[in-house]
């Protein structure tokens with residue numbers, strides 16, 4: 241009983257620290273990414289760099305079932321926002337002041353190099369399906385396009401790899417600029433989210449105790 | 453016929469460019485990483501940043517079968533070197549002047565932050581099994597340990613994601629330092645490797661022509 245209590249308190253502090261580092265002005269859009277292994281790796285990376293919300297545009301594929309995947313658990317630390325189409329998604333992002341960049345590999349000439357982007361600004365990053373990539377529409381309606389430089393023979397990276405490399409470049413830039421040093425969420429936003437997280441934790445601790 | 457010829461010539465030039473950018477002084481060690489999906493994503497990232505050779509230490513798991521995986525094709529652009537144990541692997545790497553860094557997550561206090569490493573120097577990066585991580589032995593015998601900073605609730609990244617984030621930080625540093633501007637392989641090394649690559653290509657073009 242006491243141990244559970246202590247764990248909960250350490251975890252509570254952890255959650256608060258994590259919420260204080262969340263970056264509401266950095267987000268990821270997944271367009272029809274369908275492999276559950278990839279999606280769950282993407283969500284882990286999002287949580288790790290402090291992404292608050294992930295946007296989903298699933299017009300062709302369905303969002304995969306992550307329940308069988310242990311590491312799918314990052315899902316519970318993220319806000320998941322579903323959109324009916326790309327226009328709807330971009331409207332939401334633009335209303336939040338985001339610059340939208342797609343990873344449209346079909347036209348590398350018209351792309352920025354990842355390392356030339358200023359990712360300390362409010363940014364939404366769009367990643368595409370394993371086979372088809374980002375749709376032409378998503379690319380056309382975006383503010384710009386970027387590619388991760390590739391020096392080898394293969395033509396593209398795995399999507400979860402591409403997303404992580406991009407997010408970690410954002411983390412590198414943002415950490416240097418002090419973005420993780422002061423909370424970006426308001427006190428109210430932090431406590432609402434903390435409340436939600438704790439509800440889930442409590443539930444799972446209760447479930448755990450039933451098993452003991 | 454003519455088209456095949458042209459493609460082959462473009463591809464030949466591509467191969468030469470790629471070989472001229474290969475980084476023999478940047479390498480990855482996989483210790484018992486067993487998921488074929490992860491291994492194949494790792495190999496794609498290695499090819500993409502210009503890694504020449506990948507070292508395998510499989511003392512518990514077997515190296516996975518990548519033949520069913522289309523993206524396992526990055527295998528053919530890399531030299532794969534198998535070792536009987538970690539000591540054997542490190543002896544080889546040290547004879548090549550490499551500094552060896554492990555990703556030992558069990559002891560973050562004694563770890564460098566990824567972004568504090570100088571990855572322009574000859575470096576070998578050791579990644580571990582999905583469940584167990586890097587072995588205590590591999591960590592103890594290495595020159596140092598590093599971690600990728602994590603700002604969220606989850607405790608670790610997917611291995612292929614961790615490897616790519618690290619390799620791309622190496623690419624970022626090395627590109628800025630001009631490491632991709634002049635060949636690191638000798639003329640002889642380039643032509644030996646080109647010869648091997650062409651043998652494989654020729655074979656597959658012949659196979660292709662049988663189908664036409």
Ligand SMILES: C[S@@+](CC[C@H](N)C(=O)[O-])C[C@H]1O[C@@H](n2cnc3c(N)ncnc32)[C@H](O)[C@@H]1O
Nearest residue numbers: 343345367368372373374387388396397399402
């Ligand atoms: C396997 S790739 C899709 C390949 C597809 N043939 C295409 O042309 O887009 C899946 C996703 O990974 C991301 N990706 C892969 N390599 C990338 C790179 N070098 N730069 C940026 N994004 C990349 C993109 O989001 C892409 O939509």
Ligand SMILES: C[S@@+](CC[C@H](N)C(=O)[O-])C[C@H]1O[C@@H](n2cnc3c(N)ncnc32)[C@H](O)[C@@H]1O
Nearest residue numbers: 555557579580584585586599600608609611614
């Ligand atoms: C899923 S992790 C293994 C987790 C395991 N519980 C441990 O403590 O190492 C698999 C591999 O991914 C790499 N990895 C994952 N997260 C990392 C991080 N934050 N920094 C460095 N490497 C990481 C390491 O090579 C690790 O061995």
